Amino acid sequence: MLLLAIGLDRAFPLPPVPRYSPIVLAADGSVLHAFLNPTQKWRMKTELQEITPALQQAIIVKEDRYFRYHFGVNPLAILQAAGRNLFRTGRTTGASTITMQVARLLEPKERTFGNKIGEMLRAVQLEAHYSKAEILQLYLNLVPYGGNIEGVKSAALLYFQQPPDYLSLAQTVTLAIIPNQPRGLVLGKNNARIVAERNRWLRRFGQQKLFPAQDIADALAEPLTAVRHPAPTLAPHLARRLVTQFPGQPILHATLQRSPQAKAEDLTRNYVRRLHELGISQAAVLVVNNRTRAVEAYVGSADFQDAAGQGQVDGVRAIRSPGSTLKPFLYALAMDRGLVTPKLKLPDVPTNFSGFRPENFDKTCSGEVTMERALTYSLNIPAVRVLADLGVPAFTDKLRQAGFRRVAQDAPRLGLSTILGGCGATLEELTGLYVALANRGKYGPLRVTSPPAPQTLDARYPRRGEPIPKKVSPGSLLSAGEGGRGGEVAGADVTLVSPAAAFLTTEILTQRIRPDLPLSYESSLHLPRIAWKTGTSYGRRDAWSIGYNHDYTVGVWVGNFNGQGSPSLTGTDIATPLLFELFNTLAYNSPNNWMAPPASLDFRLVCAETGLVPGEHCPNQLIDYYLPGFSTARHCEHKKEALLSADGRVAYCRACLPELGYRRQLFPNPLPEVLAFREAQGLPAKRLPPHNPACRLVRSDDDASAALAITSPLANAEYLLNRGEKQQLLLSCAAGSEVRQVFWYVNDRFLRAASATERVFFRPPAGAVKISCADDHGRNVDVQVLVGEI
Template sequence: MKRRFSRQYIIRLLKRIAIVMAGLVILFFLLNWIFPLPDKIDYSSILTDGKGEVINASLTNDDKWRMKTELDEISPLLRKTIIAKEDKHFYSHPGINVVAIGRAFFKNLFRWKRTSGASTITMQVARALEHRKRTLPNKIAEMFRALQLEWKYDKDEILQMYLNLVPYGGNIEGVKAAALLYFNKNPDHLSLAEITALSIIPNRPSSLVIGRHNGRIVEERNRWLQKFADDDVFTDKEISDALAEPLTATRNTVPHYAPHLFYKLSRQQKGAIESHIDLNMQLKTEKIVLDYVRSQRLRNIRNAAVVIIDNRTNRVVSYVGSSDFTDTLDDGQVNGAAAIRQPGSTLKPLLYALCFDEGLLTPKSVMTDVPVNYEGYAPENYDQKFNGYVSIQYALEHSLNIPAVKSLSLLGQEKMIDQLIKCRFKQIEKDRKKLGLSLILGGCGTTLEELTALFAAFANEGKFSRPSFTNADSVKNTVQLISPAASYMINNILSKVNRPDFPLNWTATERMPKIAWKTGTSYGRRDGWSIGYNKNYTVGIWTGNFSGAGVPDLSGANIATPLLFRIFNTIDYNNDKEWFSPPADLELRQVCSETGLPPGDHCTSITSDYFIPLISSTRTCSNWQEIMTSPDEKIAYCKSCAPATGYKKKWYKMIEPEMQLWFAENRIAFQSIPPHNPDCELIFKGSAPVIQFPVNKMEYLINKKNPEPLQLICKTAPDVSKVYWYINNKFYKASPSGEKQFFLPEEGPVKISCTDDKGRNRNITIYVKFVNL
């Protein structure tokens, strides 16, 4: 009976224990749900360079230097030392060491004071997450939090949290911040002596301050090292080396290199930011920019920005947002590399490359550089001069505006905009409906980051890749922007040195590697650009003022390019070993130098030109035509009106009316086609005059007090020698083809008509209003 009672008693006891345990488990999960673990830790944002060294950091929201120590930064030595000192049984207890609690309780009870603690590493993490006064209820809450931590995280993660939260004096928390600020090292580079010295700081943060109490710290450090020796934690050699190591550490400041890049990236990514910055190159570039801008301040040019991309990896290895981040007078904290500015002529290489790929042009294609008007838009060259016939190569080398606008009109601005959007030109994508032909002359918004990335595509056979700023930039959206053939043709043109934008100071190029580069100057001389590249690097330069003030001396050629050359001299000194090779799908052919087309039977001046087989135009040159004329060459005949006998045939060079006008204005002699037979009864169709000015349907405001006449300008076919102007259906004046006329209109709608000597007519209507100006 006694035995049966005993067995029943044990069974009931086990059931009660099981019920209690189940109740405790249920209670734990209930409390865990009601009081979730406050484990959201605010870490400092830090920026590391390509070698993993910290080059910039910021305080947390509670003004702490708390830098996250990653698991791979916890070296075996660091792990072993911390566990030996703080919690020998860390990997065996569930967050609470019951034996240590009992031992501490009896020690404190019999001595009537606190002489021994029982906090595990997990409990110390719980205490760091919730700062509480040291009372018994709070201790119980701390144990509950420790159990929550053990339930949610594994041991290595808890150790990582401990090393991230432990205080090391002042506003320094975590071993990474302490290692950097006291020893200028990463945690995995700390020695045994340094780890031990740091481990004693949290217990006495006010009396053991590194830099002020190094002697006391060494004494305490050595005491712990001797204890490690007694417990056989480390070998005698390791202990003796650590004991002999001096402690010369003091509190340092956090490095603040590449500040513009750091603040840019820290807004996008919190915590550790692993950049590709080459710190040596970064510091050299910053110094060059600072010194250069100082030399330009007498010209009132007060800032510059630089972006450098490694073309082989597409990584941003240097990033300078202004000449001096600390300069408050000239807005040094503004990031000029990311600021939206007008790009000037820097988009022209892409335009011509796209035209090459469309078969519209080749480098030796000839275009007219004379006044042109596109529905009121009349572009001018930078020097306000015109050059007549020019090749595309010459137009790009000299950055002529009119051939660029004509090329964009030929290509279609939508195709150009689409390609820029593929290259992530955000402002252009936003404004695409507002953009016109002025886009190619800088009538849009871009950034130095975008332009530098675009030019890096020329160095990579026309493939555009989004530049990589950090290791987190894993997605590589590569776009074949232009063909390798078009890319090579552009590289060949932009690497010529006989250009007007070549620096006057030859010493800047004495040891510089061969590069291709393009300059740009925005409207009002507010921005000076120069972007260059070779096989190794693409370097983008912006110069100007963050205030937007224009400067008469500012231009891409005069100001930005010398800085570009100085930087290339530094980062790729004397490197002429590699250059771009022509791709297999690019060939040379003979072309007429007057048109850039394959020569016809009467072409006498021949040159060689690159072309893309099956893409480039195969149309032959028809620059010369045979015309039937009277024996005295005063009248020209067509097939319908030519006499049976008594005429002659003569070859004439076909000159566009706009060129005839330019030749006349510049007093350049040319042979014009004689006027057509006036007795010819053929009705001429097509090729009616085009009235270039005034512009159809435009409103013109004229000053009442000092009215100025309007110009009458038209474009006619080559066989036209005379035009007749009519105003509101009344004859006004006859004039030679291409000659400018002037008239003072009446107020209201005005009909203007132009009829050529073949009877072809064109009408437009303008609206005139007289105002007090």
């Protein structure tokens, strides 16, 4: 008999469980988003912990009192039903146990005597394979509730907007009675009949003392106002992302928090509505918990249903130009390499980087600015200069470690424009980078999924106090949601920048005045302190604003998914207001805990003119942070001592210094390009007097390259000139303050003399051309260019 049973079991295996409706749960277990199953039914999987004792009691007492005792078929019930049906005494019944009903729901067939025998055999087979708890769970997942609604969880969510374990006793009994008459007892249509049937069973349960008398009385008095509601549709972009990533899994556990998610969606939708007149139709938002790196709000677009604005595009993962949002990370890396400190002065003058001529956003230059000011006001020219010193490969390699996929792919082709948005990045990647700054420089992937809660079923009958026996381990239960654990790339944290560099960068990013703060200081006491950075891509196609404090990092992108720009689209004016609305809503009145300076950071005095270690002529000094052992220890030389004749018209070197009749004087010693900028702008720029004409100076090549440079034309560049328009080539150079006159040569032939700051134009010959420049101190540099004609 045993061998026969095993053979029949293998020959006629159990039918597969019908496909469930995928649902995405929030961190608290509530349903964020639900989808129809492949057969267009709402069949949401009821987890074990959602089957409350009240639901168990109501279902079992009503449907199958001896459920925990029989082996799938109740012989006494069969004999009783046969007698009633044969002698037509009492109500006609079918003697179906809960297990037999599960068999029928798994294989729906016409109700005939033969099919009834088949149900009994299937019921015995089910009992051999599953525990009572699992069979009850299957039943509650498959029972019909009219229309395309199946299962207790689907009915609870669509009619009561609550999961089964949050229902009252009256609501629980309501769901227990409907499966017997799913077409006659339709919630929202036949509520009066449903209330009468519900109360009848409540009174019966009261007579059996199944529930406390007060609970029964409260349930009898509870009105029924249930109507069908739409399925939950929060976080549609993340929900589709997870369903695609984990196909076939009925329950997906996300890290999102329901309240922040709903608030973020509402704020984003309402904010973008105000931007439509400006030609801006979309926005995306990401809110991350810094301590856990869990994404708590995920808004892929302002309105998922907005077909005209391509609302189904996921703006969190769309690859866009990051604008200036990478600058904080660049300066943090530069501080770790000892290239800059917050008070270090950087040149902010028009500069040609081998053909790349960056401009600041406002088209102006300041001459020299501190590093912290360059970052605070997002100046482009200083950032490009720092990237040139750091090296593009070193920068992109760090971005690769931070999960920037497009940057890693395009790294061999990226150049200095990378820091101004000349690469591809997503809101998810950029927000993760700022989370690393908030976490003292340590990077780890963001999490959008979390492990499911332990699956348990308190399968007890309070009347008798006996548990439903288990036949399998909890790990093999049908409802074990295994897929919620491995959604994102896992791995150890990566240190991108030091805690000291992260702290200094954060301090700089808090210096700019928030645009949303009121004039009254007392009114802003409850607002969270935030470090924030904006970015605007070329053509004003993307506006970014990313901010963080001790608890949260919030990333905002605003623009159009079709790539169309808008004259009003800037990070400061368009993206930042939404950033602060989100922060003020999510973290209002939160403790403003802030980062403490790490032990690896120290103070030192620096020259106020350059930000370098004070030299011999640095009377004005201030305090600056620095990284001991890493920050540059170069001494300041912003002033240079010169030996002049008594009348100040001639400068002497040591070789031609007379014994008497000279004096010492300090002269500014800026970089040649800074000096040229000041002179071009009409700013005070003092040059040294010409050198003693009776002295013949001998300079090394290194000194020549440091004090004299040709800024136009570019070395090894190709120029195509239109002869019909009589186009000419520009000659310009950058020279030290001691240079008064330069001499230009073309193909080793003298062209003309000019002042050090004069712009010279000439018509070059076609082909390879050698351009040379010599100054009045005997230094010489040259470049090679190729000239073509059309």
